[in-house]
Structures are given as structure tokens and as C-alpha cells.
Amino acid sequence: MNLPPLVQSFVLHFGEMGSRWGINRTVGQIYALLYVSPEPLNADQIVDSLGISRSNVSMSLRELQAWNLVLLKHLPDDRRDFFTTPDDVWQILRTLAEERKKREVDPTLSVLREILMQQPASDAERHAQARMAEMHGLIEQLTTWYDDVKKLETDRLATLLTLGAKVTRLLEAKDKIISLGRSKRNADKA
Amino acid sequence: MNLPPLVQSFVLHFGEMGSRWGINRTVGQIYALLYVSPEPLNADQIVDSLGISRSNVSMSLRELQAWNLVLLKHLPDDRRDFFTTPDDVWQILRTLAEERKKREVDPTLSVLREILMQQPASDAERHAQARMAEMHGLIEQLTTWYDDVKKLETDRLATLLTLGAKVTRLLEAKDKIISLGRSKRNADKA
DNA sequence: CAGTTATTTCAGTAATTACTGAAATAACGA
DNA sequence: TCGTTATTTCAGTAATTACTGAAATAACTG
CATH class of the missing domain: 1.10.287 (Helix Hairpins)
Structure with a gap:
């Protein structure tokens, strides 16, 4: 494996996490590599970076494509396939x-x-x-x-998440008021 | 494997799903079996139901316990361990x-x-x-x-889920009104 | 204490999954 | 067409993971 140390830590971690899911180590590593790369990579660059066989890269990329996790790009006057992840x-x-x-x-x-x-x-x-x-x-x-x-689009999903917590608190407050009312009435009855 | 057909389908499916996660087939099967059993089961009952070795059951139960997915029960005058899932x-x-x-x-x-x-x-x-x-x-x-x-407790979590959708729609409506206002102003300017 | 029962451990093996290298296919350009 | 380059396929093998049976441990009883 031939990578900047900081990238290597990330790639190795994703390899381990991958095998903790159904996904295997290599697939995880390739995904991590593509995720942090400034531009799309072709298969041979992945081979060089990770030190694995060409055929393994081919199979793993196919797997990532089946998961829709990877985008296929083409450069002008270059018939090799280049891969990225969405931004x-x-x-x-x-x-x-x-x-x-x-x-x-x-x-x-x-x-x-x-x-x-x-x-x-x-x-x-x-x-x-x-x-x-x-x-x-x-x-x-x-x-x-x-x-x-x-x-939901990205920004609205983010809003919903931060809001989600507040909705929760609102629900709790409402319930507290209701139950306070109930216990007051119950106390009155007694 | 020696189970009512309907339970067997369920158990087999969970076995397959298990191996699709990190969890292995046996662990998935045992969990499914415990989940649908009317009362807690001991290790030997699991052996009989699934047709696997005693030691495999022991290891798999240990795994399920590590995941906190299984409850250990004891019957009076019986020192065997019985297992269930939460209700x-x-x-x-x-x-x-x-x-x-x-x-x-x-x-x-x-x-x-x-x-x-x-x-x-x-x-x-x-x-x-x-x-x-x-x-x-x-x-x-x-x-x-x-x-x-x-x-959140169970019923409140359920409420939040059904509510979640409505909050979303509310957000969308609000945005629509705002953007309508904006496009009106822009039209006025032109 | 010895005997019985329940459970765990673990070395060996079976089964599965991952990976490689070589050959096949595909897609071009001359 | 043939030669070149890119990619895929796949049989064989390596590596990993799952499972078993036998032995060890543990927890009890008489």
C-alpha cells in the first residue's frame, strides 16, 4: 500500500469496517480511497495505491457499482474508466x-x-x-x-434532523402538562 | 432442523440475513427462534430445534449476549439457563x-x-x-x-415517527410560501 | 468428598469467502 | 484486417470464518 499516511489510516479503517458489514475489506478500502481522492481514479491507480491485483479491483468496482456508491467518469481522449464518489x-x-x-x-x-x-x-x-x-x-x-x-433534499433533511430533537422536547412538554393536569384532578378527587 | 414449517421459514430467513450482516447464520437463526418462542428456551432445546452442535449454541448465545439481544432467565429448581428476547x-x-x-x-x-x-x-x-x-x-x-x-419510550417514539412525516410536509409548505413571495418580488422588479 | 449435570473452551476441520494470475473478451485505431 | 490497450471472467488457491467433538471447568447434590 502506497498512500499518504493520513489517507492510509482512513482507508485501513474503512477496510475493517467493511468486513464488519457484509461488504469485504477490499471493497471498503477502494470506496474510502475514491471518497478522499481529489479527482477520479482509474483501476490501475487503485492497484498501485492499495497493492492488490487488477482482477480484484475489477470485481470490487463492480460490487460498488451494484451498490450505486460509485460514479463512472470519462476523460476526453482516454478510454479508461475513472471512478469517483458523489460530492x-x-x-x-x-x-x-x-x-x-x-x-x-x-x-x-x-x-x-x-x-x-x-x-x-x-x-x-x-x-x-x-x-x-x-x-x-x-x-x-x-x-x-x-x-x-x-x-428531502440535503439542506431540508439537515433541518429536519436538528428540528427532530425540538419536536421531541415539545412532545415531552405537552405530555408533562397533561399529566400534571391529570394528577391535579386526581389529587382533587382524593 | 425440527420446527413447525412456519417458524422454520422465519428462522431460515434470519439465518440468511444474519450472514448478510456481520452476524453469522447460526446466531441469526437462534435469535429468530428465541424471538418467536412462547417461552424461554435452554441450550439443548435450541440444539434439537436447529440441529447444530451444543458448543455452537454456547458460542452463539454468548455472541447474542454480547449484543444485549437476549435475556437470561431461570426457572425455579432448574439450574439450566433459559433464553428469551425482550417482549x-x-x-x-x-x-x-x-x-x-x-x-x-x-x-x-x-x-x-x-x-x-x-x-x-x-x-x-x-x-x-x-x-x-x-x-x-x-x-x-x-x-x-x-x-x-x-x-423516548416506545409509544412516544412511535408518535414521533408518524409525526415526522407531517413536520416534513409543514416545512415544505413553509418553503413554498417563502419562495412564492420571493419570486413575486423578483417578478415585480423585472 | 465423589458423582452428576450444565456450560465453556479450544484444537482441529469443514465450509465459505476473498484474491490472484492467466486467459478471454471487448473496444478501439492503423 | 491485426495489434494494442482496457476490462472481465474464472479456475485454482489462499485466507478467513464457522462449526464440531472432546476435554476442561464450574456449579451443584448426596
Whole structure:
């Protein structure tokens, strides 16, 4: 590996994190490298930077493209492929969320729905279905929220996040007032 | 594997999803099994249900305990350990979020902070640091929001989710009015 | 204490996943 | 067309991760 020390730390960390997810070390490293590079890189530059085989780079880039995490660029009079990441980190986050939903949440939802359609043949199955219904409800609620939020542009999403906390506090304050009123009335009754 | 068909589908699916995360197949299967079981299970019951070795169950339960995803129960006059999952799915979600943050987000934040402290030795490093600063900012904003939200009890969290969408729409409406006002003024000027 | 039961540890092995180098394909230009 | 360059594919191998069975430990009982 042949990189400025500061970049190298970042790349190595992402390699480790990658293997902690489903993504493997190399894919994580390549992504990190592209993310911090001032301009797009071609496959051979990645080979030189990370010290891995050309074929590994090819496969890993394909994986990153399947995740929509990487942009393909072309320079004039150069038929090599160059790769970058989007400039906007919030856009990257959105893509990541979308892809993980597609791979992890959606299949789970459809399995749950399918099972919930079936007729339980025992008490054990009836109980299992009830539990799955709870899980299904939770996931549906989360995805409904997500579907609403995902369309927001970067700056509005940021606003919503900082606002989110305030909405929470508002809710708490409202509840406190209501419960104060209730306990006052209860006290009056006694 | 010796399970009611409906439970088996669920368990198998979670096994596959498990290996798509860092978690392995067996851990995923055991968790799914515990999640749908009407009462706590001991290790031997898990062995029988899933057809895996006793030692594998022991290691996998240890893993689940490290993730705080599983509760240890004891029956009177029985010194075996029995395991369950929490009843409240929202509590499960909170735990999952907390543990993933601890394992994935926090280490990344600290690596980023450390790198950002250092003096860049080149333009490449300067640019890399700027990119890392963007990423750091995004993660900080997300975790601030998360820290606010995570303390909410189940029903209030659910409220916030359904509300979240409305807050969004409110923001959009407000922006539309403002931009309408602006474009009117601009039209007047012309 | 010895005997019984529950659980854990761990070395060895099986299974899976990652990676490489060589060959194949593809896309050009002369 | 052939030669050159870029990229992909894939069989073989390396590396990693998962799993097992046997032995060790631990926690109890009589």
C-alpha cells in the first residue's frame, strides 16, 4: 500500500469496517480511497495505491457499482474508466440507506407477509405469527417514515434532523402538562 | 432442523440475513427462534430445534449476549439457563441501534477525529481531510439526532415517527410560501 | 468428598469467502 | 484486417470464518 499516511489510516479503517458489514475489506478500502481522492481514479491507480491485483479491483468496482456508491467518469481522449464518489455526503447516505433497505428490509418484509398469510396449525405457530406481526408492524412504520424523509433534499433533511430533537422536547412538554393536569384532578378527587 | 414449517421459514430467513450482516447464520437463526418462542428456551432445546452442535449454541448465545439481544432467565429448581428476547419490539430496535452505533459509528468517529487533528503534508492530504471533515459533520449530526430520540419510550417514539412525516410536509409548505413571495418580488422588479 | 449435570473452551476441520494470475473478451485505431 | 490497450471472467488457491467433538471447568447434590 502506497498512500499518504493520513489517507492510509482512513482507508485501513474503512477496510475493517467493511468486513464488519457484509461488504469485504477490499471493497471498503477502494470506496474510502475514491471518497478522499481529489479527482477520479482509474483501476490501475487503485492497484498501485492499495497493492492488490487488477482482477480484484475489477470485481470490487463492480460490487460498488451494484451498490450505486460509485460514479463512472470519462476523460476526453482516454478510454479508461475513472471512478469517483458523489460530492454530497448526504446523497451518499441516501444511496446507502436505499440500497440497504432494498437488500435487507424489503426481503424481510416480504417473507413476513408471506408467513402471515398462512394458517397456523398449532398454538406455537399462532404465537409465532403474533410475534412476526409485531415485527412486521414495526418495520412498516419505520419504512413509512423513511419513505417520507428520503425525498428531502440535503439542506431540508439537515433541518429536519436538528428540528427532530425540538419536536421531541415539545412532545415531552405537552405530555408533562397533561399529566400534571391529570394528577391535579386526581389529587382533587382524593 | 425440527420446527413447525412456519417458524422454520422465519428462522431460515434470519439465518440468511444474519450472514448478510456481520452476524453469522447460526446466531441469526437462534435469535429468530428465541424471538418467536412462547417461552424461554435452554441450550439443548435450541440444539434439537436447529440441529447444530451444543458448543455452537454456547458460542452463539454468548455472541447474542454480547449484543444485549437476549435475556437470561431461570426457572425455579432448574439450574439450566433459559433464553428469551425482550417482549417489546421497539426496545429490541433500540438495543440494536445502540450496539451497532457502539461497534460501527463510534470507532469511525474517533478515527476521523484523530486524523483531523493531524497536520496535512500535501495538497492530497489537505483535500482528504476536507472530505473527512464532511463525513465527520454528517455523522455528528446524525448521532446528535439519535441521542435525542433514543431516550423516548416506545409509544412516544412511535408518535414521533408518524409525526415526522407531517413536520416534513409543514416545512415544505413553509418553503413554498417563502419562495412564492420571493419570486413575486423578483417578478415585480423585472 | 465423589458423582452428576450444565456450560465453556479450544484444537482441529469443514465450509465459505476473498484474491490472484492467466486467459478471454471487448473496444478501439492503423 | 491485426495489434494494442482496457476490462472481465474464472479456475485454482489462499485466507478467513464457522462449526464440531472432546476435554476442561464450574456449579451443584448426596
